[in-house]
Amino acid sequence: xxxxxxRRLVLAWLSVTAMAGGFVGSRAHTxxxxxxxxxxxxxxxxxxxxGWGLTQVxxxxxxxxxxxxxxxxxxxxxxxxxxxxxxxxxxxxxxRFDAVVVSVGMNDRQNIALPGTILPxxxxxxxxxxxxxxxxxxxxxxxxxxPGFWMGMPIARSAAFSRGMSVINEVFESVAARRANIxxxxxxxxxxxxxxxxxxxxxxxxxxxxxxxTQDGMHxxxxxxxxxxxxxxxxxxxxxxxxxxx
Numbered sequence: 001x002x003x004x005x006x007r008r009l010v011l012a013w014l015s016v017t018a019m020a021g022g023f024v025g026s027r028a029h030t031x032x033x034x035x036x037x038x039x040x041x042x043x044x045x046x047x048x049x050x051g052w053g054l055t056q057v058x059x060x061x062x063x064x065x066x067x068x069x070x071x072x073x074x075x076x077x078x079x080x081x082x083x084x085x086x087x088x089x090x091x092x093x094x095x096r097f098d099a100v101v102v103s104v105g106m107n108d109r110q111n112i113a114l115p116g117t118i119l120p121x122x123x124x125x126x127x128x129x130x131x132x133x134x135x136x137x138x139x140x141x142x143x144x145x146x147p148g149f150w151m152g153m154p155i156a157r158s159a160a161f162s163r164g165m166s167v168i169n170e171v172f173e174s175v176a177a178r179r180a181n182i183x184x185x186x187x188x189x190x191x192x193x194x195x196x197x198x199x200x201x202x203x204x205x206x207x208x209x210x211x212x213x214t215q216d217g218m219h220x221x222x223x224x225x226x227x228x229x230x231x232x233x234x235x236x237x238x239x240x241x242x243x244x245x246x
Contacts, residue, residue, distance in 0.1 A: 038065040040097040042088055043151075045072040046219065047103035050151065050232065053225030054101075057233070067097070075107035076133040085136045092144045100141045101232065103151040105172070106218065109164040122167045130168075134175045138182045148182040149232065154191035157198050157217025185235045190228060202227050205234055 041051035051068030058064045069091060074082040084104065092100075112119040112129050119126040134150075141148035152172055153165035169188065176184035191212060193199040202212035204227050212224030220228060 036063045036065065037098040038067060038096065039099045039101060040067045040069065040091060041101045041103070042069050042084070042091065043101075043103035044070060044074050044106050046070070046106050046153075047101070047151075048072065049220045049225045050101065050103055050228050052222075053220075053227075053229030054232070056222075056226050057229050067091075070103070073107060075104050076130065076137070077108045077110050077112050079133070080113075085133070085140060088137060088140050092140060097144070097146055099236070100144070100146055100148045101151065102137060102141075102148065105153045105165065105168040108168060109161070122164065127167070127171055131171050131175050134171060135178075138175060138179050142179055142181050146181075147236075148179075149185050149235065150176050150182055151228075151232070152184060152186040152188060154187040154218070154220075155196075155198050157200075157213070161218065162198070183235060185232060187228060190231050191224075204230050 039054065041047055041054065043050075047070030048068060049070075051066060051070055054066045055068065058066055069087075071082060074084065076084060079085075091097075108130070109121060111121050112126055114129065119129055138148060138150065150172055152169045156162045156165060165188075169186070173184045173186075176182045189196075191199075191202060193201075198217070200211055200213040200217075201209060202224060203209045210223040210227075211221050212227055213219070214221055214224075
């Protein structure tokens with residue numbers, strides 16, 4: 001059966017990764033020796049879509065287990081609704097993972113409520129508090145001794161929504177820069193046209209094109225989910241210093 005081009009790219013990386021070095025930590029080394037890697041995906045509904053994309057491009061290869069634990073309507077602002085640091089700690093304590101992918105932010109364009117005060121969204125105080133929450137998540141991944149891949153938010157059809165995602169991405173990138181074990185993976189360029197503007201269309205790393213965004217102008221189609229997964233694998237290749245071709 002003919003494989004999709006993005007699947008061929010990923011499987012090339014997989015075959016080399018399973019044999020070569022790269023993942024940090026003794027637990028990852030053990031996984032490589034056993035011929036398998038377990039990837040945890042956490043975050044909001046966009047994380048769910050990225051996790052689905054990874055399961056698609058990795059389907060049929062028993063060496064890789066994608067554990068998709070994204071949850072719609074969640075983020076880091078409303079920890080009273082869903083406490084991601086607490087849930088991530090539980091997931092990391094329950095079983096071994098060899099890489100963690102995080103995608104949150106789409107639901108975080110709102111004020112942060114603290115005891116006795118409200119931090120207006122995107123204010124300096126908001127950015128500082130949000131950065132602390134991002135760093136708390138990254139610290140949990142660091143402490144688990146596995147590489148983390150923190151996804152930036154994509155450009156949106158709404159200009160106002162895009163401006164908010166840009167602010168959130170600035171926080172992600174600045175916090176990730178302080179942690180050697182966390183790679184910031186920008187999704188903006190993956191989902192924008194050649195001029196940096198919103199487009200519902202996209203192209204895989206090997207040139208296959210298709211519709212990548214749903215009607216809401218923010219979420220990913222099935223093709224878009226596979227596209228982001230393919231680019232994510234390329235980022236893993238860069239960070240982990242393994243080749244994407246045999």
